Amino acid sequence: MSEQVTVTADSPGGGDPAPRRRGRPGYDLEAVLRVAVEVFNERGYDGASMEDLSRRLGIAKSGIYHHVSGKEELLRMALDRALDGLWEAGERARAMEEPAVVRLETLVRDAVAVLLERLPYVTLLLRVRGNTEVERAALARRRAFDALVASLVEEAEQDGDIRTDISPRLTARLLFGMVNSIVEWYRPTSATSAATLADAVCAIAFDGLRVRR
Amino acid sequence: MSEQVTVTADSPGGGDPAPRRRGRPGYDLEAVLRVAVEVFNERGYDGASMEDLSRRLGIAKSGIYHHVSGKEELLRMALDRALDGLWEAGERARAMEEPAVVRLETLVRDAVAVLLERLPYVTLLLRVRGNTEVERAALARRRAFDALVASLVEEAEQDGDIRTDISPRLTARLLFGMVNSIVEWYRPTSATSAATLADAVCAIAFDGLRVRR
DNA sequence: CCTACCGATCGGTAGG
DNA sequence: CCTACCGATCGGTAGG
Numbered sequence: 001m002s003e004q005v006t007v008t009a010d011s012p013g014g015g016d017p018a019p020r021r022r023g024r025p026g027y028d029l030e031a032v033l034r035v036a037v038e039v040f041n042e043r044g045y046d047g048a049s050m051e052d053l054s055r056r057l058g059i060a061k062s063g064i065y066h067h068v069s070g071k072e073e074l075l076r077m078a079l080d081r082a083l084d085g086l087w088e089a090g091e092r093a094r095a096m097e098e099p100a101v102v103r104l105e106t107l108v109r110d111a112v113a114v115l116l117e118r119l120p121y122v123t124l125l126l127r128v129r130g131n132t133e134v135e136r137a138a139l140a141r142r143r144a145f146d147a148l149v150a151s152l153v154e155e156a157e158q159d160g161d162i163r164t165d166i167s168p169r170l171t172a173r174l175l176f177g178m179v180n181s182i183v184e185w186y187r188p189t190s191a192t193s194a195a196t197l198a199d200a201v202c203a204i205a206f207d208g209l210r211v212r213r
Numbered sequence: 214m215s216e217q218v219t220v221t222a223d224s225p226g227g228g229d230p231a232p233r234r235r236g237r238p239g240y241d242l243e244a245v246l247r248v249a250v251e252v253f254n255e256r257g258y259d260g261a262s263m264e265d266l267s268r269r270l271g272i273a274k275s276g277i278y279h280h281v282s283g284k285e286e287l288l289r290m291a292l293d294r295a296l297d298g299l300w301e302a303g304e305r306a307r308a309m310e311e312p313a314v315v316r317l318e319t320l321v322r323d324a325v326a327v328l329l330e331r332l333p334y335v336t337l338l339l340r341v342r343g344n345t346e347v348e349r350a351a352l353a354r355r356r357a358f359d360a361l362v363a364s365l366v367e368e369a370e371q372d373g374d375i376r377t378d379i380s381p382r383l384t385a386r387l388l389f390g391m392v393n394s395i396v397e398w399y400r401p402t403s404a405t406s407a408a409t410l411a412d413a414v415c416a417i418a419f420d421g422l423r424v425r426r
Numbered sequence: 427c428c429t430a431c432c433g434a435t436c437g438g439t440a441g442g
Numbered sequence: 443c444c445t446a447c448c449g450a451t452c453g454g455t456a457g458g
Binding site: 262263264274275278283284 | 451452453454455456
Binding site for chain 1: 255256257258259260314340342344373374375376378379383384386387388389390391393394395397398405410413414416417418419420421422423424
């Protein structure tokens with residue numbers, strides 16, 4: 001097929017290439033997952049058929065079932081990649097020996113980095129609505145992450161380092177609403193670096209747009 | 214059917230009730246559209262079937278085609294409701310005789326109000342991916358709105374009223390990323406008023422979270 | 427002449 | 443990975 005994609009065995013973070021495997025060359029699970037998430041993000045998870053995916057892979061529909069048990073397992077694995085990254089960033093921030101406001105800013109920067117490194121996975125995560133068990137499990141992990149953010153915000157408010165006229169929960173929602181919105185427009189080909197993006201988010205969120213004169 | 218919903222003839226903004234019509238009582242276009250958008254937001258537009266919608270309405274699937282030509286017309290009408298509201302807010306802000314930074318803050322507040330008043334319609338709009346002609350037309354109107362916001366930001370930067378270390382386009386995206394994220398969690402039953410929400414967004418975006426000491 | 431549907435069925439496609 | 447299928451459902455339309 002002319003749509004055949006380049007097959008690599010790299011892990012998602014771009015680590016070491018996998019050792020040369022015996023057997024028929026082709027896709028490994030990682031490559032199938034990567035293409036699946038592309039298709040899910042283009043057509044929506046519900047709108048994407050296994051037929052769409054097989055066409056994109058250039059293999060038969062049933063060939064996909066060699067790698068995974070079904071469409072929902074692809075979704076679960078993809079959502080876990082996004083959630084694992086965000087959760088690890090949250091744990092790192094929580095473990096830091098710094099004031100809460102510093103941990104919060106660190107978390108925002110790390111979350112932007114995770115979002116860009118795992119962009120297709122996080123994009124998919126942020127569109128999940130909760131119509132299946134897999135989606136509801138992902139939403140539960142998201143809520144746990146949101147609670148972690150809100151607790152950091154609350155601590156920073158108690159320290160007197162951030163404004164107290166907005167509830168910690170609302171602050172956390174708006175702050176990460178801004179962070180998460182990056183998936184709506186960011187493209188890897190964009191000239192904007194992760195550092196520039198994190199700087200912009202932190203500048204607006206912590207110091208505001210207005211110039212004081 | 215036990216799922217039959219309450220039928221009203223009110224227009225979306227809650228205007229005057231429609232005059233008593235002749236003919237069989239039941240749904241009018243407005244009521245069908247309202248229920249359709251509910252279903253679209255629950256299952257996703259692609260995932261929602263006309264069968265789902267007919268069940269929710271308590272009428273036969275073919276009965277829906279009395280009101281609209283098809284599923285896509287429901288989508289188009291719903292997206293127009295959201296886009297008309299946002300665009301009118303943009304035009305009002307543009308026409309104001311005030312500094313750009315004031316017009317920008319007014320637009321943010323008006324956009325929050327439109328978002329809450331037309332929540333299901335704006336929610337649907339923000340999930341559109343561009344897979345059909347109707348969706349692409351909606352995305353084109355969204356881009357025009359984004360350009361209007363970016364031009365206001367640029368003008369405010371030139372006036373020296375907001376920070377110039379972030380490009381107008383990026384500023385506009387992050388600012389409205391925060392605004393738009395409200396649809397992800399806001400529920401009409403929530404205790405938070407539109408004014409409180411708009412205040413919180415403007416406080417964070419224009420003055421920042423950090424307390425200066 | 428209008429509004430608001432019903433019961434049945436079309437050709438085609440979904441995930442497995 | 444492929445071929446050959448399944449039970450179920452898709453959006454849409456016919457006449458009344």
